[in-house]
Amino acid sequence: MSEIDIEQYKITEEPFYQAQEDEVELYQAAYESRLPMMVKGPTGCGKSRFIEHMAWKLGKPLITVACNEDMTASDLVGRYLLDAGGTRWLDGPLTIAARIGAICYLDEVVEARQDTTVVIHPLTDHRRTLPLDKKGEQVTAHDHFQLVISYNPGYQSLMKDLKQSTKQRFVGLDFDYAPSQVEADIVAKEAGIDTETAMKLVKIGETARNLKGHGLDEGISTRLLVYAANLMNKGIAPNKACRMALVRPITDDADIRGTLDHAIDAIFA
Numbered sequence: 001m002s003e004i005d006i007e008q009y010k011i012t013e014e015p016f017y018q019a020q021e022d023e024v025e026l027y028q029a030a031y032e033s034r035l036p037m038m039v040k041g042p043t044g045c046g047k048s049r050f051i052e053h054m055a056w057k058l059g060k061p062l063i064t065v066a067c068n069e070d071m072t073a074s075d076l077v078g079r080y081l082l083d084a085g086g087t088r089w090l091d092g093p094l095t096i097a098a099r100i101g102a103i104c105y106l107d108e109v110v111e112a113r114q115d116t117t118v119v120i121h122p123l124t125d126h127r128r129t130l131p132l133d134k135k136g137e138q139v140t141a142h143d144h145f146q147l148v149i150s151y152n153p154g155y156q157s158l159m160k161d162l163k164q165s166t167k168q169r170f171v172g173l174d175f176d177y178a179p180s181q182v183e184a185d186i187v188a189k190e191a192g193i194d195t196e197t198a199m200k201l202v203k204i205g206e207t208a209r210n211l212k213g214h215g216l217d218e219g220i221s222t223r224l225l226v227y228a229a230n231l232m233n234k235g236i237a238p239n240k241a242c243r244m245a246l247v248r249p250i251t252d253d254a255d256i257r258g259t260l261d262h263a264i265d266a267i268f269a
């Protein structure tokens with residue numbers, strides 16, 4: 001087996017993360033007990049950033065896997081490849097993480113099929129092992145290994161929910177868009193704009209979040225607020241930057257677009 005280059009998974013610079021409550025301490029305690037962690041919350045609210053920050057803080061490598069419904073167990077654990085020299089085993093990201101003692105972050109895990117998700121079971125209980133059935137090897141997880149999954153509650157249908165036997169292997173933390181003042185600080189810091197302008201963006205975000213369930217499936221995320229701020233930083237007029245970053249991506253409904261465009265013009269008048 002070829003050597004794994006651990007360095008590529010290390011986070012060398014502190015990722016900026018603005019804590020909302022005591023999630024940093026709670027995560028730390030879960031990590032110390034090596035409890036598998038589930039982070040829940042809407043898109044673009046800081047889940048991935050939080051995990052990057054925690055991996056940096058704990059000094060552990062981080063391996064992130066974006067899950068999708070076509071993903072198979074082999075995509076996670078590994079497979080035999082055919083090359084000039086014959087067949088060669090290639091570890092998948094989950095196996096690499098278990099071997100090197102990384103934090104393995106399975107993003108949007110509900111997207112994966114249940115027969116894929118069950119491969120994490122033996123890693124998430126007292127066994128902390130990963131059977132590579134095709135290879136006939138049982139990998140014992142490195143002491144530093146931890147599994148983290150993310151979950152957008154409310155997006156998936158019942159068909160796509162995780163099984164209770166999967167859910168009940170994790171501890172969970174809820175995330176949501178930060179309270180206005182905190183979110184304004186995040187946007188200001190991320191994009192390098194003044195807090196007053198950031199606050200205006202947050203107000204537009206809140207207008208959209210109030211429309212959730214009234215024509216919008218999801219409000220404007222912190223991520224999109226940062227996009228708008230970045231565009232404004234490049235000299236784009238606020239009303240154009242906001243239409244482009246905050247409205248066009250989230251809906252095609254003419255009425256809702258009108259409502260949001262109107263709010264933007266009022267706030268940046």
Ligand SMILES: Nc1ncnc2c1ncn2[C@@H]1O[C@H](COP(=O)(O)OP(=O)(O)OP(=O)(O)O)[C@@H](O)[C@H]1O
Binds near residue numbers: 020041042049186
């Ligand atoms: N608490 C926070 N501290 C710092 N930045 C944040 C925070 N919350 C959100 N952000 C900003 O929002 C962006 C999106 O956050 P992130 O990628 O972590 O979202 P997510 O919750 O993982 O979304 P998804 O479910 O779509 O993957 C980040 O790149 C960052 O700019």
Ligand SMILES: [Mg+2]
Binds near residue numbers: 047048049107150
């Ligand atoms: Mg994410």
